[in-house]
Amino acid sequence: MTKETIQKTNPDKIDSILSDYILHDKLHQAVMISAPWGTGKTWYIQKKFIPSFESQHKKTWGVIYVSLFGITNFKELDDIIYHQFLDFYLSKSIHKKIPSKAIRFGETALSIVFANKLGLSSEDEMNKALKLIPQPDHIVYILDDIERSGLNLGELFGYVNNLCEHENSRVILVANESQILGRFNDTHKDKDKNNSVNTENIVTDEEKRIEAYYSAKEKTVGLTIKFQAAPDEVFEQVLNKVVDKREVQNLIRQEKNFILDLFTCSSNNDTETILNLRVLAFIDVTIADLYDSVKQYLDVFGKDNSFNDCLPSMINTAKNKIILDMVRYTALECFKFKMGKNLDGQSFSYLGSSNHYIYFLHIFPFVQRYIKQRIMNQDAVANYLKIVLKEEMVNQRLTKSVFPILNEWWLMNDLKVEKAIEQLEREEIPEGVGPEYIRGMMITLITLRERGFSIPIQHFTDKIIKYLNSMDKISFNNSAFSIVSIFANKDFIDLYNRTMKPVYDYVSQRLLDASLVEYRFLIDLQWDEEFPIKCRNHIASFSSDRRFLSIVSAEKISDKLKNANPGEIWYFCKGIREVYNISNVSDFYRADYETVDLVCKVIRDLIQQYEKHSLNKVKTSNLKMLLNLLDQTREKME
Structure with missing residues (x-):
């Protein structure tokens, strides 16, 4: 030595x-x-x-x-x-x-x-x-x-x-x-x-x-x-120490590979598992804390009259699927939280070290709140789980599609995979499915194409667009289709996003068309005392879309400012304050940066012009107030 x-x-x-x-x-x-x-x-x-x-x-x-x-x-x-x-x-x-x-x-x-x-x-x-x-x-x-x-x-x-x-x-x-x-x-x-x-x-x-x-x-x-700790041994030691109920222990054990996979994928070496015992304990304790509430509500809902037309076996299958989804979802969100990542509350796919994807059909917003604040709104949990159970029952009826079979392609031989692809090519997308189904289908197809199977990708993207076009309203944005990975497989994610670009473009245009109707008050209507109220009433929509002023062009905003009277500018400024809370702009409204920057330049030119000729003193004062607000907002967006 x-x-x-x-x-x-x-x-x-x-x-x-x-x-x-x-x-x-x-x-x-x-x-x-x-x-x-x-x-x-x-x-x-x-x-x-x-x-x-x-x-x-x-x-x-x-x-x-x-x-x-x-x-x-x-x-x-x-x-x-x-x-x-x-x-x-x-x-x-x-x-x-x-x-x-x-x-x-x-x-x-x-x-x-x-x-x-x-x-x-x-x-x-x-x-x-x-x-x-x-x-x-x-x-x-x-x-x-x-x-x-x-x-x-x-x-x-x-x-x-x-x-x-x-x-x-x-x-x-x-x-x-x-x-x-x-x-x-x-x-x-x-x-x-x-x-x-x-x-x-x-x-x-x-x-x-x-x-x-x-x-x-x-x-x-x-x-x-x-x-380097022995993963299996440490997993058991931590689990037995922090979780008392045998039922919960066995549930967590079912997802042992998934949980350990989080640590493997987060290490620099994808063959190495670097376990953090404190993070592992945090995952186990959080799952145990949430399990009793979730199971209790699902048991009550399973006896609800609205499920009378469902077989008990279908209800139990749906409940078990939700619980396992919740366990995985909680494990990943706990891990992200301990790694300092944002808990964005969006449904997404997770690519594991085995290159097989695991997508979460449901999001559980109460999980994020519990992880961050250790509190749970019981009514909110109950209402959300009832909706999820109903959605899961719909998915249970999708028995005619070949996709659930193709979804486990690694268990099949080549001939069966090829026949399943051909059948899926002939199928229409089942009525009532959400973006999770579409995302899962496309990840599977792209993965199979990478393995050498012949996949008519454009045929499937055209089929998706046709399906979306049949919907009266699209209530989700492109993030519902995207894969968010905090670990690896960046090349696959890039390939997936390139393949899905026609779908992304279609959804963006549909949402833009819908928003122009919904948000027409931003430009087409007068900026009066109703404007701040309308802005406040649409905050949830703005934050969901992650944009506000960029919904309309900077040019249209600038033209309206030039012709606006002092009162309109004052109400416009008040409406902006309702939406652009200084604490949240960096999280929700970064997409507005370019629009805000261009509008600030126009306002400066107007102020300079008015001061040069000693015109519109009240309007100039209100423009300075608006400029100050937008400058602060823009700095936060950076």
Whole structure:
């Protein structure tokens, strides 16, 4: 171990590596176990390795575990080690509490004072007590949370080196090394004899900082083990710890592969699963919290008169499908929340590491609220689930379509896949299906084409447009068709979006035509006292469409401003305030940026023109008020 070795492994192999290091090390260096926060390093050390090692070697080796979290000086660290040492190795045998400062490591005899405190009156008794103390070369120090300590990291490496090289002890460092590296610049500073920082030697450059860290580490640490928890074992450990009900445990177990797949897809290496135990626990607890309410409401609705024409088996199938969808949806939204992603509340497809898609037929808006605020509106949950159950019952009746069969193409041979494609080509899109069905069909067809099957893609996009054209009103936008992936498969998403462009264009035009009718008050009607009220009444529609002023052209807005009287401008400004809440423009109205920017330029020209000729003083004042509002809004949109 004269030159550091880096090894990736799982806990099963780490046991033997660490045991071999402890029992046979001749090079007097430490071992570091490194992994991101929350991946189970501490759990493995405390619950698995230490008990296992002590069960075999307790009589000959002593293990001292210390978390460095919050420790700011080495005297504090020494005191903790002394206290653990004495309590663990002496008081258990002589049944007395030993003061932590009564003895120091490395001493070969007990002092008279210490002997008196122990009540040892003879040399014989002192010798017996000494035999209870492991010699330095049979002590294992496990120092955890290195990156969370307040110690000077350069000095800490020196401290560890002294234990390894001079005391011949074994030292295991447990850390998130990426975080150590990130703060090494702040703690690895040369100090003069007066303990003041020598600013000439502060490492400031990124490369020098990294070099300084590895230089300090190289002498002390001979082996770095990249810890990787065993996913199946950790999944069970966390589940059993945080979820009590067996019924909920079994439900979560059904989706184990899906949940673990989240961590696999979020890692840099798509073959590696980097589990974060805290995120996994958050997922399990949230699912358990939501399950009782959801199941209770579904059971009540299943007995509702509106489902009298449905077979009990169909109702149960629909209920189970909703619950499983909710479990998956909750798992993904919890994961996104913990990864700092937005919870947009839209239905979307998720592409897993197996390149098979999983699309969520339903969204569960109460899930997002519960994740973020830990509160649940019971009436809203009940009303929404009743709607979802009715929709699911409609889908249960879509038994004549071949798509549910083709949807599991990986279970079929080539001939069956080809026949299913031909049948789907002849079918019309079933009446009453939503964008989720269309999206799922197109993802399957594109995936099959990528696998070498002959797919007439344009035939299917034309069929989709024909189906959409038969609808009196389109109540969804293009986001309902889109695949939102926070992990991988970007190439596939680009291919999907290019393939769906004719559908996107059709939907956009239909929505634009509809919005021009619905929102005609923005331009075609007078800006009067009714204008702010109409704006307020349409806020939900504006936020859903994610645009407001860009619904009409900047040119039309500018022309109306030129001809508007002061009162109209004042009401127009008031209406804008109703919609463009400063806290929400960056989330909902970024698409309006270009329109707002162009309108601001026109307003500036008008103000300059009016001030130059001393005209329209009231109108100029109102235009300045409007310009100030739009400038603030535009800055937020950026």
